[in-house]
Amino acid sequence: MAKQRESRWVKWVVSRIVRIVLWLVTKPEWKGTEHVPAQGGAIIATNHLSVTDPLTVAHFLYIGARRWPTFTMKDGVMKIPVVRSVARSTGQIPVKRGGADAVKALGEAEKALVQDGSSVIFYPEGTCTRDPHLWPMTAKNGVARLALSTGVPVVPVAHWGEQHILPYGEKKPRLLPPRKRVQFTAGPPVDLAEFRDQPITATVLDEATRRIMADITALQAEIRGEQPPAEPFDFRKARKERAAVERGEPATDDQGAAAETERPAVETTDGDNGKNDTGA
Numbered sequence: 001m002a003k004q005r006e007s008r009w010v011k012w013v014v015s016r017i018v019r020i021v022l023w024l025v026t027k028p029e030w031k032g033t034e035h036v037p038a039q040g041g042a043i044i045a046t047n048h049l050s051v052t053d054p055l056t057v058a059h060f061l062y063i064g065a066r067r068w069p070t071f072t073m074k075d076g077v078m079k080i081p082v083v084r085s086v087a088r089s090t091g092q093i094p095v096k097r098g099g100a101d102a103v104k105a106l107g108e109a110e111k112a113l114v115q116d117g118s119s120v121i122f123y124p125e126g127t128c129t130r131d132p133h134l135w136p137m138t139a140k141n142g143v144a145r146l147a148l149s150t151g152v153p154v155v156p157v158a159h160w161g162e163q164h165i166l167p168y169g170e171k172k173p174r175l176l177p178p179r180k181r182v183q184f185t186a187g188p189p190v191d192l193a194e195f196r197d198q199p200i201t202a203t204v205l206d207e208a209t210r211r212i213m214a215d216i217t218a219l220q221a222e223i224r225g226e227q228p229p230a231e232p233f234d235f236r237k238a239r240k241e242r243a244a245v246e247r248g249e250p251a252t253d254d255q256g257a258a259a260e261t262e263r264p265a266v267e268t269t270d271g272d273n274g275k276n277d278t279g280a
Contacts (some may be wrong), residue, residue: 010089015062022059025165027179032157032186032219036065041113041120041152044069045143045190047136047216048123050162052173057121057159060184067119070112072105091118106142113152122146124213128168131233136217138234144192144208148200153189154212158219185219 022028036042046057058069072093087094093112095105112118124139131137136158147154161182166173174180195208213232221228 007089010086011068014086014090018055018059019063022055025175025179026056026161026182028056028059028064029181029183030060030064031184033060033065035186035188036061036067036119036155037153038066040117041150042067043113043143043147043152043154044119044121044157045124045154045212045216046121046157046159047220048125048128049134049159050128050166050168052166053159053162054121056162056182056184057157060157060159060186061119061121064184065119065186070118070120072109072120072122091116093120106146110146110150113146114150124209124216125235127235129233130168130235130238131229133229134163135228136213136220136232138232138236139209139213141202141205141209143212144195144205145200147190147192147212148195148204148208151196154192155189156187156212156215156219157184158187158216158223159184160220160223183223185223187215187219190215 036044044057044061046053054071058071061067061069068091070091070093072095073087091112093105093108109120109122112120122143124143125137126140129135129137143154146152159182161180164174164180165182190212192208192211195204198204217228217232
């Protein structure tokens with residue numbers, strides 16, 4: 001099972017360090033942990049607010065839901081000697097950029113889910129949200145592909161508050177008291193039954209992905225007590241709009257133009273924190 005992927009003593013040391021750090025910095029509030037299966041493979045699909053949220057997500061899963069967190073990690077990060085040793089000893093999955101390597105990473109994730117019974121965390125958006133109001137963006141379809149090919153449940157998880165610790169684009173975290181309130185809510189597994197018996201086509205994957213992101217967005221709306229946008233922010237369209245403006249062409253996408261008005265610089269780098277760069 002999953003324990004074969006990991007070193008028990010390294011897990012103990014890492015978990016204690018993370019718990020102490022997060023206790024000093026955050027004031028966590030967790031709901032819906034009963035929706036995370038107690039055992040067996042589970043896809044944990046969550047939104048991405050800040051480069052700090054892999055720690056808070058792992059904290060939620062390990063302490064709140066009693067499951068060991070497994071991430072996919074960029075190959076560049078895995079080349080750092082200490083990080084590489086810790087990552088391998090805690091069952092993390094290395095990912096290289098590029099089509100073939102991304103497919104290989106999904107294969108490793110599938111093995112972790114099906115053979116090892118691991119709980120694997122994915123950021124379907126593939127990078128921190130660029131939505132001006134920090135709502136979840138449109139997503140890539142790797143999570144849907146894994147869910148439909150393996151039959152493993154997708155547990156949607158939404159969180160809110162890490163942007164007060166380290167907003168995206170900033171380098172200096174805000175660690176001074178008071179502790180920052182960080183809220184998590186997990187929902188029931190996403191209902192993908194209607195897609196299970198269909199051929200895995202682009203159309204099916206896109207629709208299943210929208211279903212997954214809709215559940216995550218609804219959970220975050222519940223946490224925030226706000227109404228989410230009718231359509232999720234599309235990062236790719238926003239980048240195309242920006243490129244068109246830089247070339248002196250008129251903007252044709254209202255969403256992208258609006259985003260450029262509220263956020264003057266939209267970065268072009270995907271996968272900014274070393275976690276889940278497959279966008280799966």
